[in-house]
Amino acid sequence: MDSAPNSDGVAVVFVHGLFSSEQTWDKFLVLVASDEELRFVTTLRFGYASPKVRLRPDRRIPDYNDLAEQLKTFLETRAKSYERLVLVAHSQGGLIVQRYLTRMLATGRGQELARIKGVVLFACPNDGSGIALLGRKIWWQRHPQELGLRPLADQVKDSQRMVLEQIVNAEAVGPSACPIPFWVYGGTQDNVVVRASAQAAFPRAAMLPGTHSSIIQPGSHEDPSYQALREHLRGVCRVEGVEELGPPSPGSPGSHKEEPDSGHTDSPPSAQAALIRWNHPRLGTVDFRDRQTFVEIFKELGGFND
Known part of the structure; x- marks a missing residue:
């Protein structure tokens, strides 16, 4: 279950990674819901199938194009009423977000992306992941999602190039372009997605303490990962005129009552x-x-x- 809707504010759509689920965002969900200064923020979680193996011959594992289309449907239905969106993704989720954006641009729907006010990526393998690569090739040689996580995967790099040229560095909204800020973070102890891959060529890149999994498991409102997301959401609120940010209310984070x-x-x-x-x-x-x-x-x- 997501937070109570507030279509006048900002909706944050969380996208999980490989072999994971919507529940990976539980800690962020609770912290946002209890943060008085994010009272105009609604949280939504996008979930998708990411099994390790395919056990039934009548079923298949969705690839990135499938999941990009599923995300499009989610945003056009569950998030339809929100005029301002921020997409937050972990690991493979960031590649799905980028594939969604490029597919929208490729079909001349750049204007529809204007309501996306920012994208935050945590430990996204923009240049792939080399960990246990030989074993992955043997065990998951035909897994369509794992294929996209291999170093310098062609389709992943093509999507990234288009995102950088026609979104991150775009100057105006049009059918094939839409300026959207990206904030990307790597984990200082992450050996699954190393810094070079997490940051890639994105201009707004930084590092946060944590491993590949702990980077999205904030323990409190003071956790660096939560603080980073919180500041981006507050910034979107200021730019969009959603709220006037004042001193924290009694009982909110930062209040000592x-x-x-x-x-x-x-x-x-x-x-x-x-x-x-x-x-x-x-x-x-x-x-x-x-x-x-x-x-x-x-x-x-x-x-x-x-």
């Missing part, structure tokens, strides 16, 4: 509480700004038994 601890992990606090503090056994202590958001996240993470 002490609030009573409910001490419960298996039931939601009363509806009258102005601030809801949840002690989650895995995510730690998280403050929520309203009951509706808390109940939705509480159910999503298994707090209720339906």
